Amino acid sequence: AQTVTQSQPEMSVQEAETVTLSCTYDTSENNYYLFWYKQPPSRQMILVIRQEAYKQQNATENRFSVNFQKAAKSFSLKISDSQLGDTAMYFCAFMPRGTASKLTFGTGTRLQVTL
Amino acid sequence: GAVVSQHPSRVICKSGTSVKIECRSLDFQATTMFWYRQFPKKSLMLMATSNEGSKATYEQGVEKDKFLINHASLTLSTLTVTSAHPEDSSFYICSARPDIYGYTFGSGTRLTVV
Numbered sequence: 001a002q003t004v005t006q007s008q009p010e011m012s013v014q015e016a017e018t019v020t021l022s023c024t025y026d027t028s029e030n031n032y033y034l035f036w037y038k039q040p041p042s043r044q045m046i047l048v049i050r051q052e053a054y055k056q057q058n059a060t061e062n063r064f065s066v067n068f069q070k071a072a073k074s075f076s077l078k079i080s081d082s083q084l085g086d087t088a089m090y091f092c093a094f095m096p097r098g099t100a101s102k103l104t105f106g107t108g109t110r111l112q113v114t115l
Numbered sequence: 116g117a118v119v120s121q122h123p124s125r126v127i128c129k130s131g132t133s134v135k136i137e138c139r140s141l142d143f144q145a146t147t148m149f150w151y152r153q154f155p156k157k158s159l160m161l162m163a164t165s166n167e168g169s170k171a172t173y174e175q176g177v178e179k180d181k182f183l184i185n186h187a188s189l190t191l192s193t194l195t196v197t198s199a200h201p202e203d204s205s206f207y208i209c210s211a212r213p214d215i216y217g218y219t220f221g222s223g224t225r226l227t228v229v
Contacts, residue, residue: 035217043153043206045220052216091158095217100147103210103218105158 002027002094006106013082014114020067021077021109023092031097034068034075039108040088048090051075053097079111087113117143117213121221128199128228136194136224138165138209144189145211149218150182153206162207165192199228 003026013019025034036048051059051068058066063083067076079086092106118141128134138148146167151159163184164172171184181203183195192211196203209221 033217037220042222043208044222045159045208045210047217047219050217089156097215102149102161102164107158108156110156 002029002096002104004092004094004104004106006092006109008109009107010110010112012112012114013079015082015084017082018078018080019082019111021079021090021092021111023075023077023106025073025075025092025094025104027073027094027096029096033095033097034066035093035095035103036064036066036075036077037091037093037105038086038088039091040085045091049077082113084113084115087111117141117211117219119209119211119219119221121209121224123224124222125225126227128226130200130228131198133195133197134199134226136196136207136209136226138192138194138211138221140190140211140213143211143213145192145213146189148186148192148209148211150184150192150194151208151210153208153223155206159208162194165194167192196226199226201228204228 005024032053034051038046049061063080089108091108094104095101120139148165150162162177165184165186167186186192208223210218
């Protein structure tokens with residue numbers, strides 16, 4: 001079984017600053033995907049970024065980037081130039097590669113972006 | 116991009132009645148869909164896996180008779196909360212997998228049982 005741990009229940013960052021959200025996971029799988037999802041107050045789950053474990057290059061999506069350390073089983077999310085609209089709950093998630101794979105979520109980090 | 120539509124977004128029902136929530140994949144076929152429950156300020160808890168044309172697979176501790184799941188077509192799964200009670204009040208979310216790279220989520224249903 002896989003586990004995903006997010007050790008930061010809440011974080012705060014000022015607008016335009018950079019913040020890093022931590023995530024670690026435990027698995028015996030070798031091929032898998034890792035995700036960061038954002039859940040704003042509307043509660044719609046939005047995919048922020050995806051990392052394929054077999055790719056060494058860290059994924060980036062505009063202001064969002066990850067630091068994927070496979071050996072350490074670490075998958076942190078860096079948000080640059082934070083915006084008020086980034087205020088949300090952020091969930092780290094793990095999915096083994098395979099057609100019937102389920103997502104395993106972390107407990108989430110509540111990010112507040114302030115003026 | 117792939118869209119999963121979930122209805123209703125909010126529902127209030129009386130204790131003892133049943134409520135049906137629909138989850139549709141709009142532009143792709145989904146042989147499998149997932150139903151989650153989310154308590155306030157908590158993570159998503161997987162309730163069950165909905166399988167097209169066969170029985171759903173429930174997670175440990177989830178009452179099958181309370182949460183009926185039907186996946187009658189490749190684009191529609193329904194969750195029926197039977198004989199609802201106030202403790203069933205929660206936020207329910209469905210998801211489906213449009214490709215091998217991950218999941219798309221519905222917008223969720225806020226159920227309030229009074």
